Amino acid sequence: MIETNKDKLLKIAVMGEIVPSGSGGYRPTWDGTPKMSLGMGGIKYNLRVGDPCYGWASGDHVEPGVTIRGKEKPVASACALALFACIGNEAKLVSGEAKGEMGVFTGRHAGSDDLLWFSKETIEKLAIGDKVQIKAHGVGLKIKGFDDVRVNKCSPKLLESLGIKVEDDKLVVPVVARIPGFLMGSGIGSSQSVEPGDYDIMTTDPATNEKYNLHKLRLGDIVLLEDQLCVNGRGYYKGAATIGVIIHGWSDSAGHGPGVNPLLSTKDGRIKTVIDPRANTATYLGLRDDL
Amino acid sequence: MVKTNKENLLEIALQGAITHTAVPASYTTTWDGQSQLGMGRGGIVYNVKIGDPCYGWELGENVEPGVSADGTDTDRAKGGFRNLSNVGNKVRILSGEAKGEWGIVIGKVGYLPGRNHHIVMHFKGDTLEKLTIGDKVQIRAKGAGYKFLDYPEVAIVSCSPKLLKNWGIDEKDGKLHVPVTKVVPVDYVGQGAGGSPPQSSNWDIQTQSPDAVEFCKDLKFGDIVLLEDTLSYYGRGYYHGAVTVGVVITGPSRHMGHGIGVTTLLSCKKGEIVSKLDPDLNLKNILELEV
Numbered sequence: 306m307i308e309t310n311k312d313k314l315l316k317i318a319v320m321g322e323i324v325p326s327g328s329g330g331y332r333p334t335w336d337g338t339p340k341m342s343l344g345m346g347g348i349k350y351n352l353r354v355g356d357p358c359y360g361w362a363s364g365d366h367v368e369p370g371v372t373i374r375g376k377e378k379p380v381a382s383a384c385a386l387a388l389f390a391c392i393g394n395e396a397k398l399v400s401g402e403a404k405g406e407m408g409v410f411t412g413r414h415a416g417s418d419d420l421l422w423f424s425k426e427t428i429e430k431l432a433i434g435d436k437v438q439i440k441a442h443g444v445g446l447k448i449k450g451f452d453d454v455r456v457n458k459c460s461p462k463l464l465e466s467l468g469i470k471v472e473d474d475k476l477v478v479p480v481v482a483r484i485p486g487f488l489m490g491s492g493i494g495s496s497q498s499v500e501p502g503d504y505d506i507m508t509t510d511p512a513t514n515e516k517y518n519l520h521k522l523r524l525g526d527i528v529l530l531e532d533q534l535c536v537n538g539r540g541y542y543k544g545a546a547t548i549g550v551i552i553h554g555w556s557d558s559a560g561h562g563p564g565v566n567p568l569l570s571t572k573d574g575r576i577k578t579v580i581d582p583r584a585n586t587a588t589y590l591g592l593r594d595d596l
Numbered sequence: 597m598v599k600t601n602k603e604n605l606l607e608i609a610l611q612g613a614i615t616h617t618a619v620p621a622s623y624t625t626t627w628d629g630q631s632q633l634g635m636g637r638g639g640i641v642y643n644v645k646i647g648d649p650c651y652g653w654e655l656g657e658n659v660e661p662g663v664s665a666d667g668t669d670t671d672r673a674k675g676g677f678r679n680l681s682n683v684g685n686k687v688r689i690l691s692g693e694a695k696g697e698w699g700i701v702i703g704k705v706g707y708l709p710g711r712n713h714h715i716v717m718h719f720k721g722d723t724l725e726k727l728t729i730g731d732k733v734q735i736r737a738k739g740a741g742y743k744f745l746d747y748p749e750v751a752i753v754s755c756s757p758k759l760l761k762n763w764g765i766d767e768k769d770g771k772l773h774v775p776v777t778k779v780v781p782v783d784y785v786g787q788g789a790g791g792s793p794p795q796s797s798n799w800d801i802q803t804q805s806p807d808a809v810e811f812c813k814d815l816k817f818g819d820i821v822l823l824e825d826t827l828s829y830y831g832r833g834y835y836h837g838a839v840t841v842g843v844v845i846t847g848p849s850r851h852m853g854h855g856i857g858v859t860t861l862l863s864c865k866k867g868e869i870v871s872k873l874d875p876d877l878n879l880k881n882i883l884e885l886e887v
Contacts, residue, residue, distance in 0.1 A: 333792075333830040487782045487825070490833055491790020494707070494800060494853025497625040505790060507834040509827075532783065534804070537625045538852025540786050542805040559831025560790030 307469050307476070308449040311461035316442040319385040320399075321373035321419055323348065323435045334557035335509035340365065344554065346372045346418060348431055354411050354422055354525040355587030355596050358554040358563045359508075366564065367554035368414055369524045371421045371428065373437050381417045382501040389500075391443030392550060392566065393460030393590050396421050401435035403427050409590055410439055411525070412552030412566045413458065415492050415502035420552060422592050444500075451476060454571045455536045457499045463568075466589040467527065467548075472577070478529070478548050478569065479581035482522065486532030486541055488513070490560040497538045499567050504539050508555055508562030522563055523596075525586040526551045529578045535567035545572040550586055598767050599745040602757050607738040610677045611690070612665040612715065614731045615639055618708045626850035627804040632657070636847065638664030638705070638714040640727055645887055646702050646718050646818040647880040650847040650856055658857060659847035660705060661817040663724065664714035665733045678704065678713045679795040682739030683843060683859060684756030684883055687717050690732035697723045701735060702818065702879060703845025703859040704754060706797025707787060713796060716845055720886045740795070747772060750868050751829050753794045753860040762882045764872075771870045774841055774862065775820065777877045782825035782834065784808045786853045792831035794860045799823060799832060799840065803848035803855035812848065812856055818879035819844040821858055822871045828863035838865045843879050 326347030331339040344352070344367030352361070354369045361367050375384020396408040408423040421437060443460040454476065456464065470477045484506055492504025506528075508519050522528070527550055534542035535549075549565035556562050569576060587593040617639030623631040634657025636644070644653065644661045653659050665687075667677030687699045699719040706713045715735070719727065742752035742760070750772060752760070766773045780801055788799035801821070803809055815821075820843055827835035839862075846857030862869060879885075 335827070335830060335833055335835075337830045487785075488834055489789075493789055494787030494802075494851065497851055507789065509833045510835040510838075513834065513836050532805075534627070534852065536852075537627055537629050540627070540804060540853030541783060541802045541808065542627075543783075543807050545805075558790070558833075559792060559827065559829065560788075560833030 307471065309461060309464065310447050310449070314442055314445055314461070316440055317389060318438050319375070319389050319441045320436060320438050321375050321386045323431060323433050323437070324372055324374050325433050335559035340557055344368060347433060348428065350428060353593070355585055355593045356524050358522045358524055358551060359520045361554065364554055365556050365558065366414065366561065368418055368420050370411060371423055371431060372418045373421060374417055374419060386419050386439065387413060387501045389441035389444050390419060390439045391441060391458050391460040392586060393463035394439050394442055396437050396439045399436045399438045401432050403430035403435070409592060411586060412550060413501065413503065414553050414564055415495065415504070448476070451575060453573045454569055454575055456569060457535065457567050459568045463586065463589060475575050475577045477577045477579060479527065479584040480529045480548065480578045481526040481582055481584050482518065483529045483531060483578060484517065486530060489530060489533055490562065493540050494538065499535045499539060503552055503564035503566045505556065505564050506562045507560055509557065509559050522551055523585060524551055524554060527584040528565065530565065534572050535570040539567065542572050544574060545570065546576040548576060598765055598772065600760065601743045601745060605738050605741055607736065608680065610681055610735040610737045612667045612677045612733055614663060614665050614727060614729050614733065615714060616729055618712065620709055624851065627852040632850060636660065637708060639729060642724065644817070646885060647878055648817055650815045650817060650844065651813055653847060656847050658849050658854065660714060660716050660845065662702065662716055662718045663699070663727060664716050666713055666715065677715065679793060680737050680740045681715050681735050682737060682754045682756040683861060684759035685738060686736045688734050688736070690734050692726065692728045692731040694723050694726035694731065699723065700883060700885065703843055704796065704798060705846055705857050706791065718885050744772070747868050749866060750862060750864040752862060753828060755861050759882065772868055773870050773872045775874050775877050776822045776841060776871045777819035777875060778815065779822045779824065779871055782823065784811065785823050785826055786855060788832050789834070790832065794828035794832055794863065798845065798857040798859050799826065799842060800854050801856040801858065802853055804852055815844055815856055816878060817844055820877050820879065823858065827865055828860045835865060837867060839863065839869050841869065
């Protein structure tokens with residue numbers, strides 16, 4: 306069992322609003338085919354954490370559940386919600402028909418979109434524009450004896466549910482898949498901080514998708530990114546390891562694909578992984594029992 | 597000589613202005629957690645020129661050799677300046693003390709603060725001394741739509757007729773043999789993935805991991821590099837067996853995922869391009885530039 310400094314973490318309120326679904330009209334895919342995409346922003350009634358990343362008709366960067374944004378600054382990624390909310394934090398509706406009902410923060414899609422899980426009953430009552438307040442708890446989280454492992458966007462609840470063991474002074478983390486670092490694309494280099502964004506596993510080479518079984522990935526899956534360091538920014542570092550969670554789905558745009566929020570990262574060889582097909586936040590956070 | 601559609605290319609005027617040097621709003625965080633106020637991103641850099649080493653500049657952060665300009669007026673006009681200009685196109689100074697004198701486009705850079713772009717230009721020494729930030733420039737743009745008639749799947753991106761004429765590309769056994777200075781493994785390729793179109797912005801060779809720094813230490817501005825397993829057709833992304841050939845146009849970076857900037861010149865998916873290594877090859881010689 307790992308020990309953490311969770312008793313020293315501040316727990317603060319951050320706020321967002323449910324935003325409309327986005328649409329950018331037709332844009333070329335990696336091979337020049339025009340595509341009008343959907344699945345980003347808004348309320349997705351039939352897409353939840355734990356569902357497949359791939360296979361949604363016209364879907365691109367599909368975001369499970371409900372998408373909100375911070376509004377207190379002109380740019381969503383500069384808002385408190387973007388920086389401080391952690392995966393597994395409690396969310397409460399503070400306006401609209403579902404006022405008072407609870408949800409869970411499940412990830413952040415680069416630039417704009419913060420993602421929430423709500424029960425099927427609650428989702429039916431939601432409207433675009435409803436306000437949500439989140440108890441942000443997890444910034445500054447550290448694992449005792451592993452100060453070189455950067456913890457990011459991870460609530461104490463999620464960290465403790467990841468099934469981490471310690472062997473030979475290394476963290477052993479169950480993951481669904483090991484992703485080679487050279488497949489990491491859009492989002493690399495886009496920020497010097499890791500909190501406000503994800504970055505994408507590139508899924509625009511059909512042969513590579515087959516080779517690494519990328520079609521099988523699910524929203525919420527925990528994965529290892531090999532040779533990737535996400536401490537101050539995101540990028541290549543030989544021998545580094547990053548554990549992340551998949552927060553949005555497949556893409557047909559060059560250099561894009563399922564997005565990953567880094568949870569743990571180190572360059573010093575102190576993370577090992579074991580394969581476990583059940584390693585998914587929907588299970589870990591108690592959102593689903595059908596996986 | 598490889599057959600092209602050169603006779604069918606439009607030649608048009610694109611107008612812009614010499615930019616200020618790009619500076620971050622405050623200190624930035626380097627990959628290893630240091631605070632830095634980097635410099636050298638465009639504007640007028642008097643003492644770094646094409647052919648000079650990428651490494652060795654104090655506080656240098658994505659240094660651009662020579663002079664940079666961006667489009668002015670509307671977003672559409674800026675888009676034209678960025679997307680339709682080509683490496684090797686001539687540039688005329690329209691205002692200021694150097695009015696009427698000429699330079700040449702040597703590269704294109706994106707990912708600047710405020711989503712700005714730079715077209716990087718070379719001017720010979722006595723012209724350089726007369727230039728002022730804000731001087732109007734006009735590019736005589738020719739190259740958009742370029743094709744190799746017998747190689748329809750090879751994308752020609754941002755190449756002028758002068759560059760293609762002087763480059764020394766040969767045809768042998770149904771392949772294009774392209775002179776390059778260095779071949780770069782895909783592991784090192786970072787920011788740029790997911791960007792579109794390839795005619796704007798750039799790829800980066802990541803310069804944080806010690807092995808990548810060692811690999812890049814002798815690169816010079818203007819070197820021609822081949823990026824393995826990268827496709828630059830309708831955007832930039834990973835594709836096994838594809839290649840992108842480009843010109844080195846910025847120095848290294850200490851920000852994670854960033855590094856030596858490469859302006860895209862050619863790309864193909866199925867091995868139509870074969871590299872012909874020449875460690876002394878540089879755009880300076882290809883374009884016969886006077887210092």
